[in-house]
Amino acid sequence: MAKTGKMKLAPRLLWFGFSALVLTVVLCSLPSTGHAQTNLNLSVSIDRDTISMDEQAVLLIEISGASQNLPSPQMPNLPAFEVYSQGRSSSLSITNGVMSSSVAYRYLLMPQKSGVYPIEGVTVVHENKSYTGNRVTLTVLDSKSPTTERLEDRALNREGDSKDYFLEGLVDKKKPFVNEQITLTLKFYTAIQFYGTPELTEPATTGFWTEILGNKAPYYQRLNNRQYKVIERKYALFPTQTGELTIGRAIITTTVAGGGGRGRDPFDVFGDFFGRGQEVTMRSTPITIDAQPLPDEGKPDNFTGSIGNYSITATSNKKTVEVNQPVSLTVKITGSGNIKSVAEPILHESNDFRIYKASSSESMSKLDDKLGGSKIFEEVFIPKRPGELEIPALEFNYFNPGQKKYVTLKTNPVKISVRKPEGYAASPELPYSPPGQTLGSQSGDIRYIKKDLGTVRPVGQILLLNPLYVVVNAIPVLVLAGMIVVRARRERQASNIGLTRSNSASRIARKRLSKAKSLARTNTAKEFYGEISLAVTAFIADKLNISPYGLTSDKIADLFGERSDDSQLSSDCIQLLRECDYSRFSSISPTIESIHQSLSQAEEVLTRLQGVRFG
Secondary structure, three states, rough: OHHHHHHHHHHHHHHHHHHHHHHHHHHOOOOOOOOOOOOEEEEEEEEOOOOEEOOOOOEEEEEEOOOOOOOOOEEEOOEEEEEEEEEEEEEEEOOEEEEEEEEEEEEEEEEOEEEEEEOOOOEEEOOOOOEOOOOOOEEEEEOOOOHHHHHHHHOOOOOOOOOOHHHHHHEEEOOOOOOOEEEEEEEEOOOOOEEEEEEEEEEOOOOEEHHHHHEEEEEEEOOOOEEEEEEEEEEEEEEEEOOOEEEOOOEEEEEEEOOOOOOOOOOOOOOOOOOOOOOEEEOOOEEEEEEEEEOOOOOOOOOOOOOEEHHHHHHOOOEEEEEOEEEEEEEEEEEOHHHHEEEEEEEEEEEOEEEEEEEEEEEEEOOOEEEEEEEEEEEEEEEEEEEEEEEEEOOOEEEOOOOEEEEEEEEOEEEEEEEEEOOOOOOOOOOOOOOOOOOHHHHHHOOOOOOOOOOOOOOOOOHHHHHHHHHHHHHHHHHHHHHHHHHHHHHHHHHHHHHHHHHOHHHHHHHHHHHHHHOOOOOHHHHHHHHHHHHHHHHHHHHHHOOOOHHHHHHHHHHHHHHHOOOOHHHHHHHHHHHHHHHHHOOOOOOHHHHHHHHHHHHHHHHHHOOOOOO
């Protein structure tokens, strides 16, 4: 029996061995995925096809493929240029399980002589396979701009030798209109190695509204046959008054390689590695700007003072409402210019609506060294009667400095369908009231008073009712109670900062109004409106025990909506703050009449605010 079992098992073992041999041969004949070749893409481009001798171009080499380890490019010989690496950037992505990566190399090309130069022969080698990039051509002109010639003079010292470093400031326009943007550029030139980050003292810009545009990536420029590294910083300046204005000196302090001069390599990082270096200071030259007034020709009678290039749109949040229900109209002004000083569109009165100014907000943006953005105004329209009503067009005007003319824009009218609510009475003297509210004598809120009390006389004599007894015994009790109350109040005030601020809010507001009265002159208008704005916001902030500097118009409107039914007071308060902000930042000087009017409005608003419970 055992011998028969072994004879049956032998064919099975032979068949299993033959199957394993065939499977091994098949697997070995298949291509290995781990060693499969990956095709790469190699692209060569250049940011400019024509430059002058004093300019430079950026050569971009991009390598992409389905591999994590992409090779570095092999650069051809370029004898007509000085080539400097500007670094590399890489990215990796996986889409639907397929991985792809790319890497970009940047090289700065600085010409040594004029001519037309083809750039070809950029190659990479990956997995024993060579890839060659496409050909690009760069033309170098033998010319220099007037700006370069002036800079070459600026780069020379008194002995006629090239400076190792210097600071240059320049503007794109010397005679702008008032509130028109000019761009200030600070350029730090250095031909030797410097250590750390240069320390900059910003230039004084008195008479300008200033916004920093940012720094540009360092680049190289050749002056007097010497290579300089250039670091740029740009500012947007808006002159707030006419006449001659001065942009002050900028100062840069840094540490440079000690004993640095023309004999050392400006890009040798380790040339002065063991030296102590030398601290140096560079100053730019002050720049005088002649700000021009706006022309009178074509100036609208209701010109608001906005300057730039803008567009305007208006949209409503509802198309169908009931009488006395609000409709919010959002007006958006977009464009380039000092968006913070953009005035509110002109809104004409309407017999069909009650109009309330709600709020405004702005967002700033920077594009090609130009400041701009958008400003949004919200207006609330409450229809007075039913029917097909129309919110009238809003008007906005501004001065375009590029075209040197005034432009007036209008929004499209907005149609609103107004329905009759239940219980509506078409009478201007009788306000609409919702159903269920009882008005008049039917309310039953009067109770009868008994006219005849009859005979009233005391019965007996009680010692406690003797006035002398009461006075003699009450005085110590009252004194003790008063002392307890005073002590408790002091302890409560000492431990409750919010209560202390709330109790002293009125006194501090009166002091600020008194200071504002002393500043009620045209030459101190900005300080005057600053005190008025701070008096109102600080009063509300002290009542709420919050910081006045974070109290926006929207926040004030929310607070009034929660704590007061006086919507007119909310509107007057926000309107006063908006007038203060506009007078502080606008280029138009207010008149003495408008200053006195604002002071009266501030006194009235603060008096009315006393009746609002902020606790």
